[in-house]
Amino acid sequence: MDDLYREVIIEHYKNPAYKGHLDPHDYAFEDSNPLCGDHIEITLRVDGNGNVAEAAFDGHGCAISQASADLLIESIIGKPVEDIKSFNRQHVLDLLGIELGPVRLKCALLSLKVLKGGLYGLGDTLEEA
């Protein structure tokens, strides 16, 4: 259980590298976790090759949701948008390096849900994953 608050998570939570709002941006998505109110907004700029040039997240919530957003943004910069569409929950869990119960899983996956929901223009793609 102590694992849940590994230093990397506390660190990304306290000092996120990608917190902010890009303006102008090519994509902006946001969503919140209805059960706890955690909120994430992601803004993206895409370069001519369809790769993510810049990205940032904004929002509020628990360490798990905010750290995973920061880690997720870090992991997508420079990646082709098409590749990002196939990111799954394991991708985020690998970034976090922890095991999570169902409720906290939703916190961890909120940023991925926002990202993929936005890229696909779909609401709930992830919850069935």
Added chain:
Amino acid sequence: MDDLYREVIIEHYKNPAYKGHLDPHDYAFEDSNPLCGDHIEITLRVDGNGNVAEAAFDGHGCAISQASADLLIESIIGKPVEDIKSFNRQHVLDLLGIELGPVRLKCALLSLKVLKGGLYGLGDTLEEA
């Protein structure tokens, strides 16, 4: 339990003395037990002194409801209407001479409910009794 079907009850059920419908009549009341569909109609003629001159019941239902209707009618003929208004559940149970669970009690009291409900012009006087 065998008491429940005392001979007097079977007898009044099979050969009721007061089954029928009075026409003309001074009062006619009817009601049914929503839980089992037992139905009782009572018609009355009242004489100049406010006593019940003639009475009859009609309807269908179980032995308990029909026998108790017959016994109740027998018990009111010649009585002042004002006295009948104060008849209570014990009156009917004494006529039947048996103990009853809550469900069958409703069968036994249906005729009294019809009678009193009609005399008072009220629906549910008895259930609170």
Added chain:
Amino acid sequence: MTINVSEIRAQFPILQREVRPGVPLVYLDSTATAQKPLAVIAAMDDFYRRSNANIHRGVHTLAEESTALYEDARAKIAGFLHAASPRQVIYTRNTTESINLVAYSWARATLKAGDLVILTEMEHHSNLVPWQILQAERGIRLEFVPVTENGLLDLEVYRQLLAQSPKLVAFTHMSNVLGTINPAAEMIRLAHQAGAVTLLDGAQSVPHFAVDVQALDVDFLAFSAHKMVGPTGIGVLYGKRELLEAMPPFLGGGDMIREVHLRSFKPNALPYKFEAGTPAIAEAVGFGAAVDYLTGIGMEAIAAHEHAITEYALERLEEIPGVKVFGPEASHKGGVAAFTLDCAHPHDVAQILDQDGVAVRAGHHCAQPLHEKFNIPATTRASFYLYSTKDEVDKLVDGIYKVKQYFG
């Protein structure tokens, strides 16, 4: 495909009971509610002793456990129905609330004055009154598929009614009085051809034989846990996803929302959109255990056992002078035998049977219009389940002879 009834009976504590000293219980009232095996009772007991917490909103261990148990049960039920997703399984209180949910949410959003809803003459009050309320409120039109003398739906008239472009066809999969098992797949196919949405009252089918919502292609299915060896206080509405997604919320409150502000709210995703407030959590756990229990024994085996008992019961009942059993032959019938006895009222029959521990229902069984159709105020109904035995049928028959002694 046979079941070991004495082994099964040993798992139901209440079947060990004596109604009065020396008088064992002969429970022939499973159509009203089924008895519960130890596995179901223990699952709920254990939930309250170990895991009880409110669900969804909690991060503590108990809340995670209870949420998992609650959702596992939903997944089990979805599997039992062959539903595409657990999200299509909405917990309600009972069959009745499930049907009302469709009437309040789907129907009020969809039906206009003059729209036709087809029901049948053999419906339980639960599948009549919600539509009568809507008729009074909205001016929809109700038509009824008649029941034939031998207790089957008149499918000729059904086809004629379908030609009038109904918006909804709502009917019972199995009658709780006649026992008739209606040809649901065929009726649903015809309804869809006519452009109607279908609602199946599965209160008596889901407990007694395998029901596959995808094979049936049914739009809505309603049933209750308490009739399928599960607890009281919980039922299910299954629905097709597109329909459920499009429906407005019904009850408002906690859990059914995504967000709430003082003057507005956004509804939650399925199935939560329709589950307002703290749900029947322990009951969901018990429901899951009930589904496990029935699956463990096998719905085919259960249906076969009930069929054998029903055949035997019809044979024995019909041999009693003055007894008239309602409904079709055993081949079209589930485990229900509703009958009249010429010399005695059903209430008296039931009361005298109770002296010998034989528990049957007497009345209109919440199907008063069907009784009116047959011109009888009430019937006595014996009904069977996986734990019923031929020996119990014999006790029923002996009891009826006793009634005849009193009244004959």
Added chain:
Amino acid sequence: MTINVSEIRAQFPILQREVRPGVPLVYLDSTATAQKPLAVIAAMDDFYRRSNANIHRGVHTLAEESTALYEDARAKIAGFLHAASPRQVIYTRNTTESINLVAYSWARATLKAGDLVILTEMEHHSNLVPWQILQAERGIRLEFVPVTENGLLDLEVYRQLLAQSPKLVAFTHMSNVLGTINPAAEMIRLAHQAGAVTLLDGAQSVPHFAVDVQALDVDFLAFSAHKMVGPTGIGVLYGKRELLEAMPPFLGGGDMIREVHLRSFKPNALPYKFEAGTPAIAEAVGFGAAVDYLTGIGMEAIAAHEHAITEYALERLEEIPGVKVFGPEASHKGGVAAFTLDCAHPHDVAQILDQDGVAVRAGHHCAQPLHEKFNIPATTRASFYLYSTKDEVDKLVDGIYKVKQYFG
């Protein structure tokens, strides 16, 4: 007027549990749902093992027993509330359904476009969303009594709103976040003077202190069994008789009818008019046992115990740097302490507390507008009941210091 907490704790099996090996449960989440004493668990267990049958319609022994148990529980609940008659006690699933029943039946029959309904800013979603749905459907007007900085209702504004002739005033007796106990008797008196009907959300009051519906003169009262050591799946709507009598039925189906024909029905008398379909029978039995249990200990003693714990908890929490507790002083407050910690999010607080077995809630506790008012997305909430101890408060405080180590 004191209670023996260790004796009480021994009656709650779950409080003997270790969350993980060596980590005993410290359950501080009773506002979400209460734990259950053996008496309640056993009552339901026993019901399923001995008496289970469907109610009302049966004449056999089991049906009579279960009907009597179901109705006895209603009478106990009526007594607990000091209601004039058990007929005024309607079984529902939970507080949420009780409020929706009023919204669907009373309000839809009574309220017209433009009619004013007064709520408050501290309402649970269950007492907001039903009225928002009605606003969207009907065009009623909603106004909210504000919450002051120290967590009380602004009664000045309430009086001003009353001058606008509201048709309904619906408010919580006790906030599930702030713990505020509102002056219900006075608010109801003023509402009646203004000609309004009143609905009290008793989800947090009825479990925690004596509530006398006749003394309060309240028109409707809603509450849930699961928050008062009873089972999930059952709640109550209490109502004044004239109001309930005049209300149209809500859910249609079995038991709520007097008679049914194919095209019409007559509703049943109270309380059955509002209880459609097979109700939560075992749950009613458990509810009755819960009321007996609470009565046995005494609501005054329970309230006094909770008050002492709450005072102690506020004292200890406020001494932690960075902790801010919401809501009024202990004197105006029930057993709830919702707080924020400057360095950590409530979810993380709850998660870290869970490591030591301390179960608290984190989130908006279904009172999102109230959190918006205070400009916070969430709080961590510890809540107390008759089985809570000061020792448990100490463990909570120790846990918060641990959180500060992680995040400080």
